[in-house]
Amino acid sequence: MALVSNTxxxxxxGTLLEGFFAYDDSFSERRPAVLICHAWGGRDxxxxxxxxxxxxxxxxxxxxxxxxxxxxxxxxxxxxxLMQPFMEDRVLLQKRINAALYAVTLLPWVDDKKIAAIxxxxxxxxxxxxxxxxxxxxxxxxxxxLLNKPDFVSDKAISAKVLALHGYDDPMNPPALLTEFxxxxxxxxxxxxxxxxxNTQHAFTNPLANDPELGLIYNPIxxxxxxxxxxxxxxxIFS
Numbered sequence: 001m002a003l004v005s006n007t008x009x010x011x012x013x014g015t016l017l018e019g020f021f022a023y024d025d026s027f028s029e030r031r032p033a034v035l036i037c038h039a040w041g042g043r044d045x046x047x048x049x050x051x052x053x054x055x056x057x058x059x060x061x062x063x064x065x066x067x068x069x070x071x072x073x074x075x076x077x078x079x080x081x082l083m084q085p086f087m088e089d090r091v092l093l094q095k096r097i098n099a100a101l102y103a104v105t106l107l108p109w110v111d112d113k114k115i116a117a118i119x120x121x122x123x124x125x126x127x128x129x130x131x132x133x134x135x136x137x138x139x140x141x142x143x144x145x146l147l148n149k150p151d152f153v154s155d156k157a158i159s160a161k162v163l164a165l166h167g168y169d170d171p172m173n174p175p176a177l178l179t180e181f182x183x184x185x186x187x188x189x190x191x192x193x194x195x196x197x198x199n200t201q202h203a204f205t206n207p208l209a210n211d212p213e214l215g216l217i218y219n220p221i222x223x224x225x226x227x228x229x230x231x232x233x234x235x236x237i238f239s
Contacts, residue, residue: 007019019065020043032115033060035130037130066082122146143205146172169200
């Protein structure tokens, strides 16, 4: 087995984007692909590590770039400045994610009939919005993602199955928003799941999360449970 990884350029209109891909070259046939949507800081080492973990499971993994040229933020202020234009314009957000999906379908290693998206924090919203856009993906997984729906209602049916992995004490997603998300998914006739992890806050999958004031706290037990749930979900949707 040899893990192959590299960066690859793709475009959304006039914006040059830099994705990171990984796959195990011991698999000779085309394989299912998993798009990985980064948190508000950009396409950093955390999502690269997740890409490598998914590659070892036999998937083609692609950590997409929402901001352009692999740009990342260092401070909370920089991260917010990068994320905010997409939070304010969900049409722009969905267009940017779909550009990554299109780029992945063209790659020779990918079974373009078996593609899913996962995401963390802001990236969880991105994965969900890819599904909301009506994209032909098999599933979307949100890890402690932002769950609020867009202001507009798409006329395209959601074909993807949806899995939301959530810390019950996440200050960015209070219980009322969970109910709103469940009602949204149900009204759209989505095959959806919502897993709540008790005594768990936001960013629980990130070992570097240690900001009690913002509610960003790593929880290794919840991380392990969520990753296993994702693996079970991917096995189901790609079977």
